[in-house]
Structures are given as structure tokens and as C-alpha cells.
Amino acid sequence: MLLEFMRDDHRACDHLYTEAENALADKKVDEAKKLFGAFYRATNHHFDMEEKELFITFEKRTGMMGGPTQMMRYEHQQLRALLESMLRSLNEEKYDDFFGQGESMMIMLQQHNMKEEQMLYPMIDRALSGDAELMIQRLKDMPQ
Amino acid sequence: MFNGLSLDQAPPISVVLRFFLTLPVFGLILSLFMIFFPIEILTPNHPFSLAGIHLLFLGMISMGMIGALFQMQSVLGGAPIPSPLGNSIIIHTLLSAGILALAGAFILQLPELFIIAAVLLGSGIVYFAQILLPLLLGKMGHDTLKGMRFALFSLLITAILGVVMASSYANGNFENTHAAIKASHYSIGLIGWVAALIIYVAFQVVEMFYVTTPYSDWCKNNVKRILGISLLLKVIWLFTALQFPWVFDIFIALLLVGFVITTVKRLRSRKRRVSDVSIWFWMMGMGLLMISLLSYGALMVRHYEPLEAMSLIAFALFALSIILGMMGKIVPFLVWFHLNAAGYMETPIMSNIIPAKRLKMSFLLFGFTALTALLSPFFPLLLIASGLSGVVLFSLLLFNLVAAAKLYRNVLATGTRFTFEP
Numbered sequence: 001m002l003l004e005f006m007r008d009d010h011r012a013c014d015h016l017y018t019e020a021e022n023a024l025a026d027k028k029v030d031e032a033k034k035l036f037g038a039f040y041r042a043t044n045h046h047f048d049m050e051e052k053e054l055f056i057t058f059e060k061r062t063g064m065m066g067g068p069t070q071m072m073r074y075e076h077q078q079l080r081a082l083l084e085s086m087l088r089s090l091n092e093e094k095y096d097d098f099f100g101q102g103e104s105m106m107i108m109l110q111q112h113n114m115k116e117e118q119m120l121y122p123m124i125d126r127a128l129s130g131d132a133e134l135m136i137q138r139l140k141d142m143p144q
Numbered sequence: 145m146f147n148g149l150s151l152d153q154a155p156p157i158s159v160v161l162r163f164f165l166t167l168p169v170f171g172l173i174l175s176l177f178m179i180f181f182p183i184e185i186l187t188p189n190h191p192f193s194l195a196g197i198h199l200l201f202l203g204m205i206s207m208g209m210i211g212a213l214f215q216m217q218s219v220l221g222g223a224p225i226p227s228p229l230g231n232s233i234i235i236h237t238l239l240s241a242g243i244l245a246l247a248g249a250f251i252l253q254l255p256e257l258f259i260i261a262a263v264l265l266g267s268g269i270v271y272f273a274q275i276l277l278p279l280l281l282g283k284m285g286h287d288t289l290k291g292m293r294f295a296l297f298s299l300l301i302t303a304i305l306g307v308v309m310a311s312s313y314a315n316g317n318f319e320n321t322h323a324a325i326k327a328s329h330y331s332i333g334l335i336g337w338v339a340a341l342i343i344y345v346a347f348q349v350v351e352m353f354y355v356t357t358p359y360s361d362w363c364k365n366n367v368k369r370i371l372g373i374s375l376l377l378k379v380i381w382l383f384t385a386l387q388f389p390w391v392f393d394i395f396i397a398l399l400l401v402g403f404v405i406t407t408v409k410r411l412r413s414r415k416r417r418v419s420d421v422s423i424w425f426w427m428m429g430m431g432l433l434m435i436s437l438l439s440y441g442a443l444m445v446r447h448y449e450p451l452e453a454m455s456l457i458a459f460a461l462f463a464l465s466i467i468l469g470m471m472g473k474i475v476p477f478l479v480w481f482h483l484n485a486a487g488y489m490e491t492p493i494m495s496n497i498i499p500a501k502r503l504k505m506s507f508l509l510f511g512f513t514a515l516t517a518l519l520s521p522f523f524p525l526l527l528i529a530s531g532l533s534g535v536v537l538f539s540l541l542l543f544n545l546v547a548a549a550k551l552y553r554n555v556l557a558t559g560t561r562f563t564f565e566p
Contacts, residue, residue: 014355014415015355015415018355018415018416018417019415021416021417021418022415022416022417022418025417025418025419071153078484078485096495097493099418099495100493100494100495100496101493103473103476103477103493103494103495104477104480104481104484104493104494106353106355106416107352107353107473107477108481110352110353111219111352114219114220114348114352115219118220118286
């Protein structure tokens with residue numbers, strides 16, 4: 001239930017990044033900046049949904065404070081730093097750096113998403129049981 | 145103190161690099177062998193040919209795959225391989241020494257070396273399996289982990305059959321079942337270990353690295369079943385001397401054709417359109433697998449010996465192409481990941497760890513090595529050209545890997561580490 005909602009959001013973020021990367025590869029710099037901005041906001045919003053709502057609820061319900069959610073927070077921190085570097089490279093017109101950082105970011109992000117989809121979200125779904133719909137609505141209502 | 149992200153879960157970089165660095169070393173040995181003994185290598189069942197085959201499939205392909213499994217288990221499985229450094233040293237040492245002993249045994253025809261090789265390789269593979277298999281048992285959600293379990297189990301059976309054959313070579317006493325054991329050994333090794341692992345890794349990485357549509361659930365669920373049942377029935381047919389065991393090869397071949405078509409379709413319609421050498425390696429790998437299947441099909445219709453060699457060479461090159469393509473991506477990522485996660489400010493970006501120019505050069509060299517090797521069963525002296533090209537290719541690969549490892553060490557030794565209290 002929640003797994004599907006969050007997985008779809010992962011895919012939507014992936015789509016935005018590939019569009020930005022493709023635009024830059026086609027030398028459409030303005031379009032690339034706009035699309036990367038959208039990806040940057042969407043990904044940070046996704047991390048916020050997890051850190052400010054989902055993980056806290058999960059930790060309260062299960063008592064698992066230092067486990068997988070903590071690991072995911074660490075990874076968010078690293079990915080946020082990468083997104084900042086990429087934004088800087090794009091604004092400073094260092095496009096080779098942008099592509100190089102993008103390669104690391106994509107592998108890191110995909111591994112991170114995979115861990116969430118394979119392990120964490122199913123655990124959260126079980127912990128939420130009947131309240132998954134309510135949680136999804138709360139996540140949808142979060143301001144971007 | 146914050147000092148990294150999920151770093152605790154990942155094995156030390158030396159664990160994976162140890163196996164990857166060995167691949168070009170065995171590649172160089174094999175290339176030299178091809179230069180000096182082309183005719184012997186191309187003669188079916190010649191001891192030099194058997195030495196070459198094992199240098200290729202064990203020294204290069206299996207080394208690369210076992211190194212990758214150490215990394216994949218920590219990422220996909222959640223439970224990393226315990227004591228990865230110590231265990232990797234044990235496994236790597238046993239395998240490296242075992243491969244050299246086996247190649248030496250074939251070349252020198254020394255019975256004692258066959259026994260030594262069997263003990264070293266058998267214990268190396270059994271040791272690896274007894275560490276990794278328990279982590280892959282039980283209920284798992286991830287298809288690639290199930291595929292890894294299937295492949296590892298196949299490797300174990302391949303090794304057991306190999307040990308039995310090595311003792312036959314040592315004693316010079318070949319049982320009636322020798323032909324069946326040999327056919328089972330290479331069928332399970334090539335299909336159950338090599339092809340199955342690549343297919344299940346493709347299910348994961350093609351979608352992940354290139355942002356493609358996922359492979360269908362039917363594929364993910366049924367590939368191992370079709371391969372497993374076909375291999376099992378083929379082995380039964382071989383040992384009971386029933387007719388037409390090649391019928392099961394048809395099922396396997398059809399499945400592999402399906403895999404090629406599905407993978408090429410996904411790669412061609414990928415969302416990330418940025419040019420990437422690893423995609424070229426994937427495409428070439430798919431082409432080589434298709435050549436392998438077509439030449440095997442032609443061999444069934446008309447028994448023309450060079451076709452058999454061509455099919456085997458193309459199959460090995462298919463696996464090598466995928467491994468080289470993935471190494472070009474994994475090694476820079478691991479260097480970046482370990483330095484960045486440890487907080488080094490001088491962490492280079494991936495494209496500065498192995499520059500794209502050198503990756504493109506290795507692709508071109510691989511293409512030439514592959515083309516000449518493929519044609520060598522028909523024009524044997526071309527194997528010398530392939531060997532010469534292989535020497536350059538594997539020297540470049542070794543240089544790329546050593547340079548990446550040196551860069552990593554330099555940053556560790558001289559870099560500035562960023563730390564903070566949360």
C-alpha cells in the first residue's frame with residue numbers, strides 16, 4: 001500500500017532526473033536547469049516525507065530507533081550533499097562535473113531506493129497495518 | 145561522530161578489488177598462452193585448450209563474479225558476508241593458487257598437480273558457498289538474491305563434478321560416466337553459474353543504472369525454474385544415456401534468446417540517453433551471446449567442429465563483456481563511495497577515477513580481441529592477433545584498476561577528512 005505510493009514517487013524522481021540529464025546532454029541548458037530544479041525539489045520533498053512523518057511514526061510504533069530508519073537518514077544526508085554539489089556544478093557551468101557527480105548520485109540513489117523498497121517500506125506497511133491510507137493522505141498533504 | 149553512510153554495511157574496498165585485480169592478471173597469462181600456442185588451444189580436448197578454458201572461466205569470469213557477489217550481497221541482501229576481509233583473502237588465495245595449479249596440471253600433465261588443484265579449488269568454492277549460501281537461504285523477497293542462490297548452488301555442483309574429474313585425470317582412470325560428468329560439469333557451469341548470475345544481475349542493474357522499464361515478473365520468477373529443470377533433466381539424460389539430451393539445450397537456448405531480445409529492447413528504450421561505455425559492453429555482450437547461440441544451433445544441424453569452438457568462445461566473451469562493462473562502473477563508484485562516505489573533501493568524481501577515454505579504449509580493444517578470437521576457429525593464426533590485442537587490453541585494465549586503487553590510497557593518506565558531531 002504505502003510501498004506502492006513511495007515506489008511511484010521514486011520513479012517520478014528518476015524520471016525528472018533523466019529528463020534533466022538528457023536535456024543537458026542535448027545542450028539545452030535552460031531546460032536542464034529547470035528540470036534539475038524540479039528533481040532537486042521532488043527528491044528533497046521525498047526525503048522530508050520520510051524523515052518528518054513516515055520514519056517517526058514507524059519508530060514510535062515499533063520502538064526501532066537506531067535501525068534501518070537511521071541508516072536511511074544517513075544516506076539522505078549524503079544524497080542531499082550530492083544534490084547540492086550537482087546544483088553548484090550546473091550553475092557554474094561545469095557540466096562534465098555535473099555528469100560525473102550525477103553518475104555517483106544515480107547509483108547511490110538507486111541502491112538507496114532499492115533498500116527502502118525491498119526492506120523498509122514492507123516493514124513500515126506492516127507496522128501501519130490499517131492506517132496506511134491515512135499516512136498516505138498525510139504525506140500528500142505535506143507542503144512541497 | 146558522523147563518519148559515513150551505510151559504510152558499515154559495505155565490505156572494505158580491498159575485498160572487491162582483490163578479485164577484480166586478479167582478472168587482468170589471468171587475462172595476461174591467457175593472452176600470452178594464445179600467442180605462443182594458438183593451434184593447441186584451438187584443438188578440442190587438448191590439454192592446453194583445457195588449461196585455457198579454465199584460465200578464462202575460473203581465472204577471469206568467476207573471479208570477477210565472486211568479487212561482485214561480495215559487494216552485491218551487502219547491497220541487496222542487507223546481511224553482509226561476515227568478516228569480509230579475512231574471508232575474501234582465504235577464498236581469493238585458494239582460488240588463485242587452485243587455478244594456477246589446474247592450468248599447470250593440464251599443461252605439465254602432472255597427476256599430483258591435479259590433486260592439489262582439486263583440493264584448492266574445491267575447498268575455495270565450498271568455503272565461499274558455506275559462507276554465502278546460508279545468507280541466501282530462507283524466504284527472500286528479492287529476485288536477484290534468489291538468482292544468486294541458484295547460481296551459487298550451480299557453482300558448487302560444478303566444483304564437485306570438477307573435483308571428481310580432476311581425480312580421474314590424476315589417476316589416469318576414466319570411468320564409463322566420464323563423458324556424462326564432463327558434459328554435466330560444463331553445462332551447469334556455463335548455464336547455471338555464469339548465465340544465470342548474469343541474467344539475475346541484469347534484472348537488477350539494467351533497470352537501476354540506465355532507468356529502463358523493469359523486466360517482467362514472469363521472467364524474474366521463471367528463469368531459474370526453466371534453467372534448473374532443463375539442467376536437471378539434461379543431467380539425468382546424460383547419466384542414464386538416454387537419447388537426445390540436446391533437447392534441453394533448445395529450451396535453454398530459447399530462454400537465452402528471449403533474454404537477449406528483452407535486454408536489447410530495454411537498453412534501446414532506456415530513459416537515460418547519455419552515452420556510456422558500459423551500455424556498449426552490454427550491447428556487445430548481448431550480440432556475443434546471440435552469436436554463441438546461433439553457432440551452437442548451426443553445430444546441431446551440421447557437426448562442423450570450428451562451430452563448437454566459436455560457440456564456446458562467444459559465450460565466454462559475452463560473460464567477459466558484461467563483467468568488463470560493470471567493472472568500469474563499479475570500481476570508480478566504490479572508490480568514490482568509500483572516500484566520500486569517510487568524509488574526504490578531495491574525493492574525486494567518478495569520471496576522474498577511470499577517465500571515459502580509457503574506458504572507450506578498453507572497449508575498442510575488447511572488440512578487436514573478441515572479433516579475432518571469434519574467427520580463430522576458422523583461421524587459427526588469428527588467435528595470435530587476439531592474444532596480442534589481449535595483452536594490451538588486460539594491461540590497460542590492470543593499469544586502470546591499479547591507478548584507481550592508488551588514487552584511493554593517496555586520498556586516504558593525504559586527504560582532509562570532514563567530520564562533525566551530529
